[in-house]
Every structure is written in C-alpha cells, then in structure tokens.
Amino acid sequence: MKATDEILRVWKRFDDFPMETLTKAWLHASGDRFKPRSVDLMREQREQYGxxxxxxDLALWLIDELRSEGIVCYPVGEKLGTEDAHGAVIALDKEGNRYLCDLGDQWIQPILVDPGAEGYTEAELPGFFPGARIAVFSDGxxxxxxxxxxxxxxxxxxxxLKPAGEAEFREAAAHSQSLLSLPLVERRMKMCTTGRIVHWEYERGEAKISSDRGLFRESEPYGEDTWARRISRRSGIDETVVRMALDVYEAEGLI
Known part of the structure; x- marks a missing residue:
C-alpha cells in the first residue's frame, strides 16, 4: 500500500510542514484578505517565516513539486467552495496506480487507492496516519x-478519486483563503525517545497530542509561556507571525 520511492522522495520534502490556518490570518492583517498565494510566494514566506x-496551499505546493519531478498527479476535493472544503492530491506511479496524498490531514505517507493494483488490501494498517490505524475501501x-x-x-x-478541475480547485483555494473559520495548527512529529510519529494539534486555545497510546491534552501555557510561543516552538512558524494571526482571530471572536 506504500507509494513508490519516486513519490515518497517528493512527499518527504514536506515532513516538517504543519497544516495551519495562521498564515491566512497573518495575510489578512497585512491587507491580502482575498489574494491566493503562488507556490513561489509560499516558498519565499516559508524560508523567511516558517x-x-x-x-x-499544501496540495498546490505538492502538485508543483511532483510535476517538477515528472510525476503525474492531479488535485481532488470534497465540498469545494464551501466552509467544509478539503483539498488533497492523487499521484500516479509509472504503472498508473493511484496514491492518495493528503498533507492537509497530516498523513504520515501516501496510500494506494486502486483496488486492482498489486498489494492493495482492505486490512487495518499502522504507519500511515499518526495516532490511528487506517483501512481503505476503494471501488476506484x-x-x-x-x-x-x-x-x-x-x-x-x-x-x-476523480480529478477536480484545476481552475475550480484554484477558485476553491482562493475562497478558502478569504475565510477565517478558526485558528488551527496540526503537525506530525517524531518523538525523539521512541521514534513514534504523533499528531500535535492546536485549536481555539487548546492543544492535544494523538498517538498510538491514546489522546493527551496539553496543559495551558503558564509563566513566560504563551500560546504564541508554544505554537511557534511546535510548528516552526515565526512567533511574531503567530501572535499577529492569533490577534486577528481573537478580534473576530474565534478564540
């Protein structure tokens, strides 16, 4: 069920990338409320601000990286153009087998979704999603x-699994960029002591860690610690950017 080495090499470029809605709030504060970012600008801002x-954003960036390596891929989406929209990517290996690549939900690695392909199974599997086993049921x-x-x-x-129209997908990305629904940061992290991959998540003033041992809630910041500082430390995003974004969400009554 694992992707080919060619696909995994590109996927691993995103191992340290959180999925986050703080950047859009920071951009709103800067006056770019309805402007979707190019992949080049995403790269630039990551280099400068983390x-x-x-x-x-992550789907469009992944597509750009995959295509730069000659890997065929396309966007897929659910409920595009709504507040509940979600975007991901399908990448194809050289035999045409399809793999779901979902950086937005912080999967550990892509997974095979072609039921006729060699190695396809509907068994419960570890190692694909942090804090959970997964099972795929695909009709193609x-x-x-x-x-x-x-x-x-x-x-x-x-x-x-059908391709989303790329113009429609980009319109959905622009619409998503214009919405401030809630402050959210998710990141898969490798524990230095055990090597296990866990899922850390901040949402609306609470943080939790999901692992194969269960769900654990983090204590609230105290002393000199703040949510902005903790989020910055966990995600790698510049603390000033985090603080500005949280201020925007607080002003909107979303924290």
Whole structure:
C-alpha cells in the first residue's frame, strides 16, 4: 500500500510542514484578505517565516513539486467552495496506480487507492496516519477511509478519486483563503525517545497530542509561556507571525 520511492522522495520534502490556518490570518492583517498565494510566494514566506498553509496551499505546493519531478498527479476535493472544503492530491506511479496524498490531514505517507493494483488490501494498517490505524475501501471511483483509534473509536472519510478541475480547485483555494473559520495548527512529529510519529494539534486555545497510546491534552501555557510561543516552538512558524494571526482571530471572536 506504500507509494513508490519516486513519490515518497517528493512527499518527504514536506515532513516538517504543519497544516495551519495562521498564515491566512497573518495575510489578512497585512491587507491580502482575498489574494491566493503562488507556490513561489509560499516558498519565499516559508524560508523567511516558517509558514506553510492550509490543505489547499499544501496540495498546490505538492502538485508543483511532483510535476517538477515528472510525476503525474492531479488535485481532488470534497465540498469545494464551501466552509467544509478539503483539498488533497492523487499521484500516479509509472504503472498508473493511484496514491492518495493528503498533507492537509497530516498523513504520515501516501496510500494506494486502486483496488486492482498489486498489494492493495482492505486490512487495518499502522504507519500511515499518526495516532490511528487506517483501512481503505476503494471501488476506484471513491475511497472510503476508516480511522481506528487506540481506544476503539472510529471516524470515516470519503474521497472522490476523480480529478477536480484545476481552475475550480484554484477558485476553491482562493475562497478558502478569504475565510477565517478558526485558528488551527496540526503537525506530525517524531518523538525523539521512541521514534513514534504523533499528531500535535492546536485549536481555539487548546492543544492535544494523538498517538498510538491514546489522546493527551496539553496543559495551558503558564509563566513566560504563551500560546504564541508554544505554537511557534511546535510548528516552526515565526512567533511574531503567530501572535499577529492569533490577534486577528481573537478580534473576530474565534478564540
């Protein structure tokens, strides 16, 4: 179910990238409320400020990187143009087998979604999603994903495997850029003591870590610690950018 080395080499360029909605709030504060970013600008701002972007930013960036290596790929989306929209990428290997690449949900690695391909299985698998085993059920048109947590709880998602129109996808990315729904930062991180990959998430004044041992809530900042400082330390985003973004969300009543 794992992607080919060619696809994985590109995917691993994003290992340290959080998925975050802070950059858009920071850009709103700078007057770029409705302006979607080019991939070149995303690279520039990451180099300078450690920012990355939301699921659409990361999908467009990944597509650009994959195509630069000659890998065929295309965007896929759910509920495009709405507040609940989500964007991801399908990458094809040399045999035409499709792999779901979802940086927005912070998958550890892409996964095979072609039911006729060698190696395809619907068994529960570790090592693809932080803090959960997953199981894929694909008919080649849609892929249903089960996320099985250590406590036995499950969640599900359905991905349409048909290509989204690239103009439509970019319009959805621009629409998403114009929305300030909630402050969110997610990052998959490798624990230095065990090598396990966990999922760290900040949302609306709370932070938690999901791992194969369960869900743990982080304590609130105290002393000289602040949410801006902690988020910066966890995500790699410049603390000034984080603070400005949180101020925007607070002014909008979203914290």
């Amino acid at each position: 920012t990355s972007g939301n699921c659409f 048109v849609h892929a249903k994903i089960r996320y099985i947590r250590p406590n036995g709880k499950e969640s599900r998602a359905v991905f349409d």
